[in-house]
Amino acid sequence: MSIPCDILVFGGTGDLALRKLLPALYQLYRQNRLHNAVRIIALARQPLSRRDYLKRVERHGRAQIAPADFDDELWRRFCARLDYFAMDAAQGADFVRLARYLGEPGGLTRIFYLATAPSLFASIAGHLRLAGLADPEARIVLEKPIGHSLASAQAINHAIGAVFEESQVFRIDHYLGKETVQNLMALRFANALLEPVWRNAQVDHVQISVCETLGVENRGAYYDRAGATRDMLQNHLLQLLCLVAMEPPAQFEAEAVRDEKVKILRALRPLGDQDVQDQTVRGQYSAGRIGGQEVPAYYFEKDVDHDSDTETFVAVQAHIENWRWAGVPFYLRTGKRMARRSSQIVIQFKPVPHALFASEQVNQLLIRLQPEERISLRMMTKRPGKGMHLAPVDLDLNLAQAFGHTRRWDAYERLLLDILEGDSTLFMRRDEVEAAWAWIDPILKGWEAHFQAPRPYPAGSNGPEQANSLLANQGRQWHD
Ligand code: NAP
Numbered sequence: 001m002s003i004p005c006d007i008l009v010f011g012g013t014g015d016l017a018l019r020k021l022l023p024a025l026y027q028l029y030r031q032n033r034l035h036n037a038v039r040i041i042a043l044a045r046q047p048l049s050r051r052d053y054l055k056r057v058e059r060h061g062r063a064q065i066a067p068a069d070f071d072d073e074l075w076r077r078f079c080a081r082l083d084y085f086a087m088d089a090a091q092g093a094d095f096v097r098l099a100r101y102l103g104e105p106g107g108l109t110r111i112f113y114l115a116t117a118p119s120l121f122a123s124i125a126g127h128l129r130l131a132g133l134a135d136p137e138a139r140i141v142l143e144k145p146i147g148h149s150l151a152s153a154q155a156i157n158h159a160i161g162a163v164f165e166e167s168q169v170f171r172i173d174h175y176l177g178k179e180t181v182q183n184l185m186a187l188r189f190a191n192a193l194l195e196p197v198w199r200n201a202q203v204d205h206v207q208i209s210v211c212e213t214l215g216v217e218n219r220g221a222y223y224d225r226a227g228a229t230r231d232m233l234q235n236h237l238l239q240l241l242c243l244v245a246m247e248p249p250a251q252f253e254a255e256a257v258r259d260e261k262v263k264i265l266r267a268l269r270p271l272g273d274q275d276v277q278d279q280t281v282r283g284q285y286s287a288g289r290i291g292g293q294e295v296p297a298y299y300f301e302k303d304v305d306h307d308s309d310t311e312t313f314v315a316v317q318a319h320i321e322n323w324r325w326a327g328v329p330f331y332l333r334t335g336k337r338m339a340r341r342s343s344q345i346v347i348q349f350k351p352v353p354h355a356l357f358a359s360e361q362v363n364q365l366l367i368r369l370q371p372e373e374r375i376s377l378r379m380m381t382k383r384p385g386k387g388m389h390l391a392p393v394d395l396d397l398n399l400a401q402a403f404g405h406t407r408r409w410d411a412y413e414r415l416l417l418d419i420l421e422g423d424s425t426l427f428m429r430r431d432e433v434e435a436a437w438a439w440i441d442p443i444l445k446g447w448e449a450h451f452q453a454p455r456p457y458p459a460g461s462n463g464p465e466q467a468n469s470l471l472a473n474q475g476r477q478w479h480d
Contacts, residue, residue: 002028002420004037006108010089010124011115012042013053015218016143018060020174021115022082024412026061029078030069033417037108040082043089043098053084069407089116089124095131105135111419113141117222118148122159129163141170141419144235145226146428149444150437157430170419171428175236177411177418180373182426183399184243184345187367187375189252197349198324204362205329207346207479208240211338213290215459216312220303227310229282232334234440238265239428241330244345245320254425258432265435269319276446281455281466283313285337288459295337295459311454312336315467316443331471333478337459343369346479359390364479366394373399373408 007025009017022042028034042053057079062070085101087094102110110133114121121142128134140160147153160169175181188194197203210232216223223231242261249256271279286297299308313335320330347365355361364378376394383389418426446452455464462468462480471477 002033002035002038002417003422004035004108005039005111005420006102006105007038007040007111007113009040009042009113009115010120011044012084013044013046013048013056014115016115017042018057019064020410020412021113021416022057023061023064024410024416026065026075026078027069027410027413028417028420029081030071030074033420034081038081039108041102042082042084043087044084045086045088047086048084050084054079054082057082089120089127092127092130095127095133099131099133102133105137110135110138111141112138113143115143118142118145118152118156121146121156125160125163134163136165136168138164139168139170139419139422140164141172143172145230146171146433147437148226148230150434150441153433153437157434161430166430167424169427169430170424171430171433172415173235173239173428174411174415175239175369176426177409177413177415178369178373179399179408180367180369180375181240181243183373183375184240184367185252188243189248195248198347200324200326200328202349203328204348204350205331205476206241206244207331207333207344207348208237208244209332209346209478210236210334210343211340211462212334212336213338213341213460215285215295215298215337216301216304218302220301223312224304224308224310228312228314228334228336229440229444233314233316233332234436235428237332237334238436238439240345241318241332242432244347245325245330247324252425254423254427257425258429262429262432262435263322264320265432265439267320267322267325268439269321270439271316271442271446273446273449276443277450277452279317279470280443280446281313281315281464281470282311282447282452283315283335283457283464283467284308284310284454285312285335285459286456288337288461290337290339290460297459298337309453313338313454313457313463313467315463315470317470329474331476331478333463333467335457335463339460339462339480341371344479345369348476348479357388357390361390364392366479375399 009021011017025040087098114124147156242264245264246260249260284298288295298312299306315333318330318332345367349363352361361380366376368374375397378392378394380390381393383391455466457464
């Protein structure tokens with residue numbers, strides 16, 4: 001059971017709040033994880049009555065929550081804890097009204113969840129302080145992206161840091177709430193078997209791919225300003241890279257884990273001007289077909305500029321300059337409107353030192369996050385029958401079979417519970433966010449300096465041809 005608290009969701013009418021946060025809070029309530037005194041207050045500018053807001057929440061709740069989990073009576077009781085407060089988060093006077101509405105904390109911890117554009121983060125923090133709402137018990141949750149560059153991320157972190165201690169700040173990257181991502185840590189740090197081969201002597205290269213078939217949906221205006229690099233690479237992909245590459249922490253607790261992650265981000269070899277040309281590919285989807293459906297080019301999507309040069313695809317070759325990973329390329333790739341929806345990490349091992357058999361002999365560890373959660377180790381085996389003909393066969397960690405019908409937690413459920421319990425292990429620390437931006441900034445600047453327009457790729461493909469060449473030039477290929 002969590003602490004007694006007020007959870008204030010700024011951006012309460014937004015996509016994230018309605019589709020993810022409120023359904024996740026309902027799931028926690030359903031599992032009796034919320035304290036009896038918890039109140040949830042959604043905040044946004046729209047002048048909605050509580051009744052109209054609850055109707056909206058229910059419509060989304062029914063669409064998001066599995067019917068077996070949606071219990072009408074429980075939902076009614078959950079909604080009794082939910083209120084809507086119309087306010088403009090840019091107006092100081094509205095925070096004074098908010099403080100009056102909330103009343104004295106009376107032992108309740110206040111959790112401010114900022115599910116708004118990052119441009120509002122600094123002013124919300126400042127207004128919270130002026131209205132006397134930012135007491136030492138309060139917690140503030142920041143959604144990614146934290147800024148759009150190193151300088152803007154530093155400015156946000158500085159403004160937040162002027163009001164809240166770092167221990168009060170929870171920077172969410174929801175990939176870290178995914179079961180398989182946490183399993184990656186279990187796999188690495190609870191199995192002695194892998195540690196001796198988890199290094200440059202045995203690993204040929206690592207691939208981290210997050211491919212979506214979706215386009216920008218209703219987020220065209222935001223996405224067109226952000227692009228794949230800021231939206232995905234700077235946070236989700238670099239976080240996955242950290243978990244693959246970090247050293248074992250001394251303890252499984254917030255500071256020790258985050259210390260190791262930040263060391264990896266700081267060890268990333270900076271990409272100079274020429275590296276940006278040679279080791280990165282940016283792309284943008286043109287019209288194509290996905291699952292038999294025609295889809296328009298990116299620049300015809302809703303709220304996107306018709307002459308937009310925003311990238312919807314990015315591939316980068318990264319290097320980590322430390323003893324463990326020297327010489328091992330990490331290929332990172334993410335894109336929208338790709339052929340298949342799949343998020344995966346592939347650890348490709350080196351071939352055996354002396355080949356006895358005719359076919360290629362390589363081991364591969366595949367950690368798949370989407371569409372299904374799966375971990376498998378590709379081993380070479382002999383085909384039945386005459387002769388030594390080899391074939392790869394996967395050793396599967398079948399999590400569904402091992403854990404039966406245990407319900408899979410949504411990433412937001414897990415992370416919200418961690419916030420309520422004050423555990424920041426799975427959240428990004430200030431220096432992590434800034435180290436990630438410090439590596440990304442030169443890529444963005446390099447493209448700008450060279451007017452490097454995104455390469456077109458047909459929707460429903462695996463991205464621009466240049467992304468294949470990035471690996472093919474080194475005798476490798478994407479694991480699709
Ligand atoms: P959204 O649908 O555009 O929602 C934005 C919310 O902010 C709305 O509730 C809006 O309501 C409110 N808002 C805007 N200006 C405000 C102001 N001055 N005062 C008070 N409320 C204000 O955006 P979203 O998709 O929910 O995303 C929110 C943030 O989370 C973004 O930074 C996004 O990048 C990030 N994020 C989203 C997702 C996702 O799945 N959607 C995932 C990860 C991260 P009013 O207009 O009524 O004020």
